[in-house]
Every structure is written in structure tokens, then in C-alpha cells.
Amino acid sequence: MTLDVVARRAGVSLATASRALNGATSVREDLRRRVRAAAELLGYVPNAHAQALASASNSTVGLICHDVGDPYFAAIADGVMRAAAEQDVLVVLASTFREPDREIAYVSTLRAQRARAILLIGSGFQDRDWERALAAEVEPYVRAGGRVAVVSRHRSLRVDSVLPENRAGAAALARSLLALGHREFAVLTGPPELSTVVDRLAGFRQGLAEAGIRLAPHRVVRGTFTREGGHTAARELLARSTLPTCVFAVTDVMAVGALAAFREAGVRVPQDISLAGFDDIPLVRELSPPLTTVALPLTAMGQDVLALALREPRGSRSRVLRVGGEVIMRASTAPPPDSRAAAAG
Incomplete structure (x- = not known):
């Protein structure tokens, strides 16, 4: 049984189902009840390993990319992993396969698990609804002390960025x-x-x-x-x-x-x-x-985005690291x- 099936049964998006089951306050009470009823009816049990990660949240970083099978994302993820290993940080890797709702659901899950940081590796979507939904997940997470950094352009997010030119x-x-x-x-x-x-x-x-x-x-x-x-x-x-x-x-x-x-x-x-x-x-x-x-220096971009995510915040201004191509x-x-x-x- 997967969360996708629960979402379809409840008649809500994957992101809404994830937030409802993770206790996010942004979900309407009627939708929360509907999702929980569907989960109970279908016998859905959240992934135990994922839930266990919450207890190690201070050393966990979530890396969300479009497709780790794509050599572009694999090279950036390699840079993240190498930098994380030097700092004893555990990286949880997820591929969205360029499905916007899945990206939001993964952010919601990592937020509920109190991950130390979330890295978004890949192009933003030119979609206002997706931008608003993503910002609704990221902004309260950041206000609560979470760290977010991205690779590529995400115009809706005021977070640290590695921007290839x-x-x-x-x-x-x-x-x-x-x-x-x-x-x-x-x-x-x-x-x-x-x-x-x-x-x-x-x-x-x-x-x-x-x-x-x-x-x-x-x-x-x-x-x-x-x-x-x-x-x-x-x-x-x-x-x-x-x-x-x-x-x-x-x-x-x-x-x-x-x-x-x-x-x-x-x-x-x-x-x-x-x-x-x-x-x-x-x-x-x-x-x-x-x-x-x-x-593009793909491995170095991965190292840089992790460094941005783990740095101590300095005021409300985000840092933008521009990376030129040759x-x-x-x-x-x-x-x-x-x-x-x-x-x-």
C-alpha cells in the first residue's frame, strides 16, 4: 500500500495526503479526517524507516532531485554525498521524476521528520500553483529553524541558491x-x-x-x-x-x-x-x-549547495552562488x- 493510493481514495493530492498524515497544520480538518479515514480503511502504515529518521534529524539532510538516474543529478548528488560524509551527515535521497506534487510531498515529509536541511536539486517549475504550494511548505520549515538550499532557479523561494548561469x-x-x-x-x-x-x-x-x-x-x-x-x-x-x-x-x-x-x-x-x-x-x-x-562543475555544485544549507544563517538575506559555464x-x-x-x- 502506498501513499498515492491513499491520496486517490481520499480524493486529494499526494502533497495534501502527506501533510495530513504528518500532522501539518496547513491542512483543513475535513481533509485531514478524510485522508486518515482512507489510510485506516486501506491499512496504510507509514514507512517505519522514514519515521525512525526523525529521531536522528539533527544529522539528516534530505536531497530531492528530479531523477537520480540522470547523470546530471547523479553528479551533483555525488558532490553532496562526498561533502556530507566529511561532516558525518546522513543524506536521504529522493527522485520526483519531475512530478511537481511529488516534490511538494517529499518536502512535507522531510519537514515532518525534522530534517536538518532540505536540498532541492533541479529546475523549478513555471507554475504558480506549484510555487505557492512549495512556499507553503518551505516557509514555516525555515521559520522553525530548518535550512533549505537549491540548485537552479526557484523564483518563489527566498533561500540560499547555487545558480548555474x-x-x-x-x-x-x-x-x-x-x-x-x-x-x-x-x-x-x-x-x-x-x-x-x-x-x-x-x-x-x-x-x-x-x-x-x-x-x-x-x-x-x-x-x-x-x-x-x-x-x-x-x-x-x-x-x-x-x-x-x-x-x-x-x-x-x-x-x-x-x-x-x-x-x-x-x-x-x-x-x-x-x-x-x-x-x-x-x-x-x-x-x-x-x-x-x-x-558545469557538477560535483562542486553539490558540495557548494550542502555548504550553503549547513552554514549558520546571517540575518534574513539569502546567499546566491552563481556558477558560470565554460x-x-x-x-x-x-x-x-x-x-x-x-x-x-
Whole structure:
């Protein structure tokens, strides 16, 4: 029996069910009674191990990410774990799989367990209802002495942040690709409600606009923020129209899927089309060809976000640590085919 089933039986969201069973005061009494009745009827018993963690709350940090199977989050989590081990801090790891309600439910659970700190590792959602619900969990937790720190942009939260310069990094990548001679671009992008997607796409457009280049709407293809999403988006791009000379995937994981799709279609990288990503996860250095990308110090970002969360608060002002990205040009990008032929002639 899971909390999801209890929530559905009670006719409430997963976050509301979690708060009701954890004793949060923000839940209406009628909803609390409904959730508890559903839990009793279904025989739901909260996870005993999770409840036991409350007694060790002073040494427990909750790390909530979108998907620990994604190398981006795995690398940041590795930094958190390494830093935590040096301070004898226990890290409880949870993946939301990019479900906003699940993220709120996990925050509520960690709050009820009196965790020392909560780390939110991943893009915020461009959704006002989610922002309000998350703030309703975080703000009383912080007022009670809890610590929260985030990686990436969460505009609704006034907490310490490690902010990768997604917009600036994507703009710098666009300039580097323009310098190779490219003028025809496409972007494989992710869900529009993720702030990371918004920032990287906007930055790439900005870099192109500086050179008078407009990114045509049919050259922006959306997919999930996964290898499979990149593969599907690349196949859709191949079916849409004449190919651009260069493709930017807003995350390396999507670029890996795109590379496979191009190879299956007989499109050579970089001979026929150049391909670039963003993040510099370790895998992309071993690809054939190795991937051009914007490198972020992912492990160091994990170490930094834990340090922010465990530092002593100094007044009400939050600290923002901005992390710049470095454009790394590798063999997956080259001058466009026409320019190479002209140079050879």
C-alpha cells in the first residue's frame, strides 16, 4: 500500500495526503479526517524507516532531485554525498521524476521528520500553483529553524541558491557555433514549464540574435528531458524539413539520444550536421564523436549547495552562488559542410 493510493481514495493530492498524515497544520480538518479515514480503511502504515529518521534529524539532510538516474543529478548528488560524509551527515535521497506534487510531498515529509536541511536539486517549475504550494511548505520549515538550499532557479523561494548561469552559457555556446560559420540552427528542448529549459533556450536565441540570426519556430522541437526525449525530438526534426547545419540540445542527455537518432538515419556528425549539448556529464567525453557542450562543475555544485544549507544563517538575506559555464568545443561540431567544400575548392 502506498501513499498515492491513499491520496486517490481520499480524493486529494499526494502533497495534501502527506501533510495530513504528518500532522501539518496547513491542512483543513475535513481533509485531514478524510485522508486518515482512507489510510485506516486501506491499512496504510507509514514507512517505519522514514519515521525512525526523525529521531536522528539533527544529522539528516534530505536531497530531492528530479531523477537520480540522470547523470546530471547523479553528479551533483555525488558532490553532496562526498561533502556530507566529511561532516558525518546522513543524506536521504529522493527522485520526483519531475512530478511537481511529488516534490511538494517529499518536502512535507522531510519537514515532518525534522530534517536538518532540505536540498532541492533541479529546475523549478513555471507554475504558480506549484510555487505557492512549495512556499507553503518551505516557509514555516525555515521559520522553525530548518535550512533549505537549491540548485537552479526557484523564483518563489527566498533561500540560499547555487545558480548555474544557464542563459549566459547558452548564449556563449551560440556565439562559438556562429564563429564556426553556422547560420542554420535547430534546438531540441525540454518541457516549457522548467526554468532551466526557459533560460537555456532564451540564452541561445539571444546569442543568435546578436548576429542577426532568427531561430525559426519549426526548428524548435520539444521532448522530455531524457535520452529517449532527445532521440524522439531528433527523429521529429529529421522528418520536418531541410536539415539545419547545427543542432543544440539543451541538455547533454538529450544530445546523446539525438546522436543515436542521427546515426540510425545515416546522418553523420559532424560531417552532415553538428551537434552540441549542455552540462558536460562524464559520458559525453567518451562518445564518438565527443560532444561539444557547456561544462558545469557538477560535483562542486553539490558540495557548494550542502555548504550553503549547513552554514549558520546571517540575518534574513539569502546567499546566491552563481556558477558560470565554460564552452568546450569537441569533435561533434565543425564548420558547416558548404563552407568546408568551399575551403577545399
